[in-house]
Amino acid sequence: MTVNDDSFTNWMHREEIAESMIPIIGKLHREQDVNVLLHSRSLVNKSVVSILKTHRFARQIAGEELSVTETMPFLKALTTLDLGPSQIDIGMLAATYRADGRGLSVEEFTAQAVAGATGDNKIERRASRDVVLYGFGRIGRLIARLLIEKAGSGNGLRLRAIVVRKGSGQDIVKRASLLRRDSIHGQFQGTITVDEANSKIIANGNEIRVIYSDDPTTVDYTAYGIKDAILIDNTGRWRDREGLSQHLQPGIGKVVLTAPGKGDVPNIVHGVNHDTVKPDERILSCASCTTNAIVPPLKAMADEYGVLRGNVETVHSYTNDQNLLDNYHGSDRRGRSAALNMVITETGAASAVAKALPELKAPITGSSIRVPVPDVSIAILSLRLERETTREEVLDYLRNVSLASPLKRQIDFISAPDAVSSDFIGSRHASIVDAGATKVDGDNAILYLWYDNEFGYSCQVIRVVQHVSGVEYPTYPAPAV
Incomplete structure (x- = not known):
């Protein structure tokens, strides 16, 4: 048998395993309200190829490909448990099991890792x-x-x-x-x-x-x-x-x-300040797509390195409030053709940081340029840090944040050298750190943050709505704080 034959046989074997995953994932979702994730990406209603691609994508952030042969035993172990409504990340189960030195079986380890969602601890299903x-x-x-x-x-x-x-x-x-x-x-x-x-x-x-x-x-x-x-x-x-x-x-x-809400309307960025919403609050805002893109990584950097000041420059796709062709518009410049021009405009994202992240006292300034693409934008976040660091340290830190922190649903990480804006259409994260573009010089750091300003933002809105409605179920294994 040739090497090519070996590769093809291996592919067919993994296809077979992924195919057998689908009914298990579907049954857990329908009957027990369990959403199976792989490094924060839902596997519910996904095809065989999509499941395999999601496993392969893990190499971008974890450094090595994750195989369905590794995750399938954990998925099977979930079917033996009395699970309540929850989100369970089998990618994280596999990763933490690999690092665990207690000699537990997959079944024993899984039962302990998701204990908060089983038996007397489980949350009862709520009415829709x-x-x-x-x-x-x-x-x-x-x-x-x-x-x-x-x-x-x-x-x-x-x-x-x-x-x-x-x-x-x-x-x-x-x-x-x-x-x-x-x-x-x-x-x-x-x-x-x-x-x-x-x-x-x-x-x-x-x-x-x-x-x-x-x-x-x-x-x-x-x-x-x-x-x-x-x-x-x-x-x-x-x-x-x-x-x-x-x-x-x-x-x-x-x-x-x-x-963005005005006046005393709370501006909520899920993952950062959603837990500050008061139960009796009846009106709130999900801020803007750009605010959602910059606040989570800004918080991550402030938590680890401290931030003295910052500036965000957004290169933003055009939107419906611009003209397709030159015509009268109430705002400056936005009357010029969105499909033909780069258009300098204002952004309220920098000032909105204070509402979503009031503990950050550093001044943040910002500006924006609309460009002729219909979706996906990039925020260039330039920060003066409280201490010196290195590019390698920052990238390792942000990679870990995207994998195992409370911000892992907001921050994604990519190291592909040829990534461009269209690659991020449909991303469910608030922002994606581009490792290849990141620059660090002493106490200065520049982060390039891609974001699907339509779909990624919509996912953030849904997360806020789930939270305030009481149907945001806990994730296991619990992310590191």
């Missing part, structure tokens, strides 16, 4: 929480996709309605079509049908009512069977407490804004 989307643009449709994707177990969050302004003929059909096909993020994973007579879109069995309104004060959501819902405002039309309070109509319990 209603969600309403106010607005159905770029972020609204991506949030809808995520909500539908996460509804598989029948618990957690349930998208009940979208609220939009009435369009012209075949309004619901056109909105369903935009949900079904996306030029950047591809096809919707599932089936979508339209019930025009009852103003509904049915996506993977989820009945979503389409409510027409241009005034949030006129909608009684209880008339549609909606109660104590979390309303996600994707319009950005109102940003202060007074304006957003208009959404607090019958059937709505909380309002979450997908834009």
